[in-house]
Amino acid sequence: MSVMDHFTESGKSSDEIVLNFDKGNKLYVSESLLRYASPVFETMFEQKFKESETREIEMNEEDYNDFFELLLNLHPGKQKPVDEQNVLALVSLAHKYQMDLLLNRCKEKMLDMLHRLEKEKNKESPSERCRAVGNCFEILIKADNTKLEDLSTAAIQVIASFGYTTIIGSPPPVFGQVGTPLRSFSQVASTGTGETNGATAYKEDKQRDVAATIDDPIKQCKELFENIPDDLKVRVLSQRLAFCDKQ
Template sequence: MSSNEELDNNSTNIIDMPEAFTESGECDDEITLVFDNSNKLYASKNFLRYASPVFKAMFDHDCKEKKENSVSLPGKNYDDFLEVLLCIHPRISKPITETNVLRVVNIADEYQVTSVITKCKGLMMGWLQASFDQARAKSYPYYLYQAVYLRPCLRIVAKAHELTYNDVVKFAVKTIAKFGHILYNEGQKESPSQYVMDEHTPLDKTGDETFCDLKIDCMKMFQNLPYEIKYKIVAERLLHLGDETGIKN
């Protein structure tokens, strides 16, 4: 085996370490994190203190958690919390991706883990831009196909508004407004001609969902947004009049 192959194998083993935070006894200053389902995670108290000012304040004061070396986390999701810990572990540094960003950002924000928050914001902005670029590159005549790329944008704007990430919200509003508004505005009615397929149109399904299912989901997500966000999207959309269904630059 070459030295490069050994290095690659070692890197894989580090990233895939199953015992990280899930097995007791690795740290002299270990503290136990206890979840509603009685699952437990184990971490260094100093590691948590340095990563999060919330944990630092907790451990620096004469509180029950400090004395008992145990922190109860009611309502917290075990898997999501573990994901955050793996992201900030200096030896693992699990990447923030589209598959985990909306899972970890709530915990990172609540515990003020700035390194993870910064990565999450950057990923959300990049995801918005990539979704728009992909929709524009694949703007088939069958407009419902664009719902594949609109849906993550609606998820992002909802999460960013919840966490008051105003820069992300602003960019998300501008991005969503560039999609045809009949993809998410319940008051808009499409004509039968807009469902016509031709040889340049993709199949009418993606995975187990039809594009009509995706549109319905996008409409529900839009209706569930706070009023002020819906207003901003509609107002921004007025700048893109003239294209009812397609992507605009």
């Protein structure tokens, strides 16, 4: 019997809990496994919520495949490793359900990813550099959402090392350029560009000529920067300025 059968077929555990997901998907899990892995589930069972009394828990807020991946990681007979394909999903679940050991493993994997991605800044292709920065932004967003401050700081440092143009898809703003009104640093951060007329031309020449598809890493990178919270924008741009001061 495979480990996966423990979760997809009923009757494999004497203390079975049924997890109900959207579209009628179900997973069958040992209550002891959930208690051991997560104080959130332990409290849920101890307080005898309606779900624990009926031996079923509604999991409509969770993605079925992501939670299945989590269980494969937790099961002692499988212990599927944290890798680059599953870490972004696992870190959110580990944070939500207070699985500290798994959270630390996810953090270490994302730090390894940042070290690897930082080497991409020397690539000649703008698309390859933007793809790497886009991956760093995804790590930064997860780190911010899961309160991993040291990981957030590491991600910001790597992102800033790539340079302004790669980060936001436009060249640096020229403050005080003749005919261009001065803009504050906070305005640049809140808009994500602070661009001049020349920057607008750059966008038209370098970005709009590229097919506007979801597979366009330059477009993706720009959108990721524009959608992060303003405080993270400020930190990224401040770190970039700090790098420039050292050069």
